[in-house]
Amino acid sequence: MKNFSCKVKNITILILTGLSGSGKSTALAALEDAGFYCIDNMPVDLLPKFLEMPKEPDSEITGIALVMDLRERGFLAKYSAVFNELKQKGYPFEILFLEAEEEILLQRYSTTRRQHPLSPEKSLLDGIRTEKKQLDDLRSASDWIINTSKFNVHELKSKIFDIAQRSRELVPMRINVLSFGYKYGTPHDADLIMDVRFLANPYFIPELKELDGETQAIRDFVLNHDETRNFLKRYQDLLDYLIPLYEKEGKAYLTIALGCTGGRHRSVTIARTIYEHIRAMGKTVGLNHRDRIQPV
Numbered sequence: 001m002k003n004f005s006c007k008v009k010n011i012t013i014l015i016l017t018g019l020s021g022s023g024k025s026t027a028l029a030a031l032e033d034a035g036f037y038c039i040d041n042m043p044v045d046l047l048p049k050f051l052e053m054p055k056e057p058d059s060e061i062t063g064i065a066l067v068m069d070l071r072e073r074g075f076l077a078k079y080s081a082v083f084n085e086l087k088q089k090g091y092p093f094e095i096l097f098l099e100a101e102e103e104i105l106l107q108r109y110s111t112t113r114r115q116h117p118l119s120p121e122k123s124l125l126d127g128i129r130t131e132k133k134q135l136d137d138l139r140s141a142s143d144w145i146i147n148t149s150k151f152n153v154h155e156l157k158s159k160i161f162d163i164a165q166r167s168r169e170l171v172p173m174r175i176n177v178l179s180f181g182y183k184y185g186t187p188h189d190a191d192l193i194m195d196v197r198f199l200a201n202p203y204f205i206p207e208l209k210e211l212d213g214e215t216q217a218i219r220d221f222v223l224n225h226d227e228t229r230n231f232l233k234r235y236q237d238l239l240d241y242l243i244p245l246y247e248k249e250g251k252a253y254l255t256i257a258l259g260c261t262g263g264r265h266r267s268v269t270i271a272r273t274i275y276e277h278i279r280a281m282g283k284t285v286g287l288n289h290r291d292r293i294q295p296v
Contacts, residue, residue: 012036012063013051013091014164015083017138018098019131020116021105023148023156024067027098030160036063044068044078048085063164070117070131079138096163097135097142102128104149150188159189162253173247174284176255179213179271181263181291190257192242194235197259199266200225212292213268222269232270236277243283263291 014031016024025040032038042050047066068075086093100108105128109116118127139145144163148156162174180187182197202208202221211218222228239256246254256274260266268289275287 013086013093014063014065015093015095016065016067016098017069017095017135017142019100019105019128019135020069020071020118021108021112021114021128022098022100023151024069024098026153026156027096027160028065028067030157031063031065031164033157034063034161034164036065036164038065038067040067041071042066042068043072044075044082047082048089051086051091065164070134076134083141094143095138095141096144096146096160097139098146098148099132099139100147100149155189159253173243173251174253174286175243175278176253176286176288177271177275177278178255178257178287179263179267179289179292180257180259181261181267182259183262184291186259187255187257187290190255192255193257193259194270195259196231196266196270197261199228199231199260199270201261202265203262208265211265212289213265213270214272214289214292218265219269219272222266223273228270232273236274239274239278240281243278243281263289268292 014036016027016031018024028038028040047068068079070076083093083095102125106124109124116124116127116131118130122130146156146159151159178187178190182195186193199222202211202218205221208217208221213219213222223232243254258267258271258274271287271289275285278285
């Protein structure tokens with residue numbers, strides 16, 4: 001095993017814990033992709049000794065992620081004292097707690113056919129509820145709490161990657177502007193959702209119907225209405241007010257979603273305009289059109 005640790009106390013330590021079946025393996029893979037050295041099922045009483053190991057001078061590792069949970073039978077009795085010891089020794093660490101709703105956990109265990117760590121002594125549902133109760137104090141002490149019920153694998157990895165960046169260094173809040181169509185469902189990872197279906201719809205103009213909101217013809221049609229100009233002024237003013245507050249709160253990632261009926265015309269144009277406004281503010285921002293390209 002490589003020699004590296006936080007003896008120099010300038011490496012981020014993330015302790016990954018939470019409910020069984022909540023996605024800790026997926027989160028650990030994301031942290032590994034982010035450059036963390038990852039260890040699964042680390043015995044909690046070995047943590048102080050592990051961190052005292054010498055670090056290779058040329059190591060490129062900037063963070064360590066350790067999964068600790070109820071698979072270790074002595075975890076509940078030991079973790080509080082060990083974590084307090086780390087704080088006293090000056091090791092900077094954060095606790096990331098993953099959870100999910102009961103029905104989601106039941107579904108996941110049914111799909112994978114894995115055994116819950118507490119289920120040999122109880123039914124699966126009782127095991128889930130017992131674990132939740134036993135980890136309640138640790139959850140309350142955690143720096144990050146993520147409910148993974150509505151995340152797919154890619155969304156969870158993206159969320160964890162953002163947390164990894166935030167934990168490792170003070171990086172600017174990443175803003176994603178997203179257009180979508182209500183007929184295909186709302187994006188569940190959006191922080192702010194704005195319905196722009198009240199704007200004039202180019203879909204009903206024969207020569208514009210087959211174009212999308214990134215074309216100049218659609219942009220001219222959508223933007224050259226008083227309702228659109230008034231809306232953009234008010235909404236941009238709102239974002240100018242909200243974004244600094246989210247940054248102050250320490251939010252790592254902000255998704256602003258704008259939706260129209262099909263996600264191809266109005267929302268695309270408005271999302272592009274909002275994106276350009278935020279970029280002009282000097283913020284780190286990306287633009288995605290979820291439903292701009294639609295199946296034939």
